[in-house]
Amino acid sequence: MKAAVIVFPGSNCDRDVSVALEHATGHKPAMVWHRDSDLPQVDLIVVPGGFSYGDYLRSGAMAAQSPVMREVVARAKSGTRVLGICNGFQILTEAKLLPGALMRNAGLKFLCRTVDLRVENADSAFTAGYAKDQLIRLPVAHHDGNYFADADTLARIEDNGMVAFRYVTPDGAIDASGNPNGSANAVAGLFNEGRTVLGLMPHPERAAEPLHGNTDGKPLLDGLVEALS
Numbered sequence: 514m515k516a517a518v519i520v521f522p523g524s525n526c527d528r529d530v531s532v533a534l535e536h537a538t539g540h541k542p543a544m545v546w547h548r549d550s551d552l553p554q555v556d557l558i559v560v561p562g563g564f565s566y567g568d569y570l571r572s573g574a575m576a577a578q579s580p581v582m583r584e585v586v587a588r589a590k591s592g593t594r595v596l597g598i599c600n601g602f603q604i605l606t607e608a609k610l611l612p613g614a615l616m617r618n619a620g621l622k623f624l625c626r627t628v629d630l631r632v633e634n635a636d637s638a639f640t641a642g643y644a645k646d647q648l649i650r651l652p653v654a655h656h657d658g659n660y661f662a663d664a665d666t667l668a669r670i671e672d673n674g675m676v677a678f679r680y681v682t683p684d685g686a687i688d689a690s691g692n693p694n695g696s697a698n699a700v701a702g703l704f705n706e707g708r709t710v711l712g713l714m715p716h717p718e719r720a721a722e723p724l725h726g727n728t729d730g731k732p733l734l735d736g737l738v739e740a741l742s
């Protein structure tokens with residue numbers, strides 16, 4: 514599996530995900546600067562976490578207009594898998610590759626902790642390494658993770674199995690105590706309709722090896738390698 518990681522001014526998880534991809538695939542991904550419009554031919558494009566353009570205007574809003582994103586949108590439309598992590602999820606919604614928006618956390622605080630998640634749909638290259646309804650834990654670190662979409666969009670998301678991961682309590686229940694940022698329908702990770710694009714607020718690349726103290730993110734990377742190699 515060949516991968517590229519997009520780097521914006523203010524990205525800070527680009528190297529984390531690069532190391533995780535290198536461990537999963539055996540080779541370094543291409544690192545592509547936001548001003549570049551020629552993206553190498555790859556099987557997976559990762560839009561990493563961080564604070565692109567300082568989160569000015571709205572998280573992800575400026576990055577979505579950068580030269581490289583025109584090419585990312587074109588590749589996504591032709592079926593290349595695109596993974597957006599945290600700020601990457603925000604950028605993918607701003608670029609309209611995913612529906613809805615990420616608003617300020619309901620508690621108005623930056624959240625930095627590990628959260629409980631349920632795998633809602635294991636039928637994709639991104640989630641094939643998990644079982645449906647599997648409970649996992651992953652770290653989050655964001656102030657704008659409160660997923661919002663209007664009622665019609667939420668109905669479409671649910672009807673089409675587009676929710677990849679939901680925030681839950683440690684025993685797998687969906688309620689306010691398990692939803693750290695107030696996300697609609699407890700959405701933590703969302704596919705496009707074809708399940709070729711995934712955006713998620715938690716960071717699988719920070720829970721991918723024993724030294725991280727948690728390997729629950731590793732099946733996401735291993736599943737991609739299996740599906741795209």
Ligand SMILES: NC(=O)CC[C@H](N)C(=O)O
Nearest residue numbers: 562563599600655656657
């Ligand atoms: N870790 C991140 O990617 C942070 C995302 C975003 N800048 C926020 O704080 O909401």
